[in-house]
Amino acid sequence: MAIDKNNPLEQQNTPDRNGSGGTNSDAANASTRRRKKPRRDGKGSNTQTNNPTTTASSKNKTRRGGKGSEQDSQALATQTRRVTTAIDPDLALGDAADDAAAQAEGGIKAVSNQRIIPFMKIEKPMALLSLFMVIGSIIAIAVNGLNLGLDFTGxxxxxxxxxxxxxxxxxxxxxxxxxxxxxxxxxxxxxxxxxxxxxxxxxxxxxxxxxxxxxxxxxxxxxxxxxxxxxGSQVGNEVYLSSVMSLVLALVCMLGYVALRFQFKLSLGAVLSLFHDAIVTIGVFALFGFPFDLTVLAAILALIGYSLNDTIVVYDRIRENFRRVRGITPRQTIDLSLTETLRRTIMTISTVLLVVLAMLFLGGDGLYWFSVALFIGLLAGTYSSTYIASSIPLRMGLSRDDFVVKVKPEFEEEIVTFNDPKMFEQDNIK
The missing domain is CATH 3.30.70.3400 (Alpha-Beta Plaits)
Known part of the structure; x- marks a missing residue:
């Protein structure tokens, strides 16, 4: 040790932190001594060394083999919030204000700092309302009947x-x-x-x-x-039966399409929502005695196509979120999907309603009842795409397993045994 201290070359080659050389004590040399061995994970920076929160979290991850639990995540979030508050109190106050605003609006801040509107929170009252409207429409059709136009009566x-x-x-x-x-x-x-x-x-x-x-x-x-x-009246009856068959055929084709394109649970919800839209529109015409002719039938068929398109957009986002987002319940996944498609739904229904209202007030008598049927159906279709088409698959147990493709092995190893007859003969001889 004495030789090392008296060596002038060593003193020149080991400068201290302030840039001066050769006259530092052992404590100064120890403080400026560099790490000769690499870190355990081969990575790291001065920020990790000086930040106790990051160091503690990295030790926990290393000790547990990289698998964190929910308690560790909450503890890490709490520590991070404390550090953030100590560094920038205004940022923490802003997050608290955002959370308070989200709760006041009825949403929760869950995925990617996005507020989720809890649509499914009131699914039971909406289901009772839908059931009441469907039963009332069927009763109105059975009691009052439809005021059939000349296309059906001759x-x-x-x-x-x-x-x-x-x-x-x-x-x-x-x-x-x-x-x-x-x-x-x-x-x-x-x-x-x-x-x-x-x-x-x-x-x-x-x-x-x-x-x-x-x-x-x-x-x-x-x-x-x-x-x-x-x-004649016979021709009108044939047209009436053909119209009913066209509605049934359209619903069956929609069921098959959604079942093949997405999933059977979703297809059942889509068809029930389309039936809801059609029966409610027809029920309103039966309740108030509006004339029902081929133009109204054309409006109902157009309504089925529009409502299915809106439902398909929601279903596509539901399937994407089930595959992409993890760690949340199926109910929260559907709420997230409906929240993400809400803006698109509002823009679509607004533009279509503008056209329908223009036809209603400016289209004349030939388009009046066509526009009335579309107006009623658009309101029912927007409601059904949000609650009926989404809540029924949720009640049927829709989960992430319905959308994850299970990869099957290309081949399975088989254990093959060979029975050699000569081996049995040698055993018998012995």
Missing amino acids: GVSADVRYEQPVEQVEVVQALADNGFDDAVVQYLGTREELLVRLPPQSDNVDGLSASLTQALALPNNTANISNVNII
Whole structure:
């Protein structure tokens, strides 16, 4: 040791921390002594060495083989919060304010600092409301029946052409003044050509054509009838049955599509939500006695397509979150998916409702009931995509295992044994 202290070269080659050489004590040399051995994990920095929180957490992870528990995560979060508070108190106050605001809004701050709206918290009251609406619609259809239009009951249709443009209201009023009530008038491309439909009249086509020509005549505007068709009640019944079969076929095709594309539990929820939308819309028409014709049927079929599209968007996000997010319950996963798709749902329903309201108030009599059916169905479809289509699969036990693909081994090793007859002969000889 004396030789090392008196060696001038050693004193020059070991400068102290302040840049001076050769005259430091043993304590100073010990403080500036570098680590000769590498760290256990081969990594590290001065921040880890000087930060007791990081050091403690790394020791715990090393001791437990890299597998942390929920208690360790909570303890680490508490320590990190304390360190953050000591460094920047304003940041901690901001996090507390965000948490308080999230709780005030009814959401929780769970995944990636994103507020989750607890939609499924009120799924039971919404399920009772849906059941009440479906039962009420079925009772209204059974008791009041549908006010079927001429497409289903039969009647008379005539193609009329005027010399000058006319309004539909004027034509309907002229027919009512001459004894032709409940007439339906639609434009055929231009405002001079119209389609007039009437309830069943007499079978005398010639006399009916003359009566219609006289009834359709307007002041300074002559009407010419080019074609008169009498539709029987049997044809109307066939159209009615074909319409019911088209609705059933559409629901069955939707069931098969969602079952193949996603999962059977989701497909059952989607079909029940579509049935809910259709039956509620038809029930409203039966309850208030609105006319139900082919245009209303077309609106219901369009509604089924729109509602399914909205449901598919929610289902796609549910499947993605079940595969991506771990550590939360299936209920929280569905709430997270509905929260993430809420903005898209609001934007979609807003834009579609603008178009429907424009048709309702500006489209005329030909699009009025079509728009009414779409308006009722859009409200029911948005509600059903949130609660019925999502809550039914949750009640059926939807979980992450339904979306995780189980990888099967390409081959399995088989144990093959060989029985040599000669070996048995040698054993018998011995």
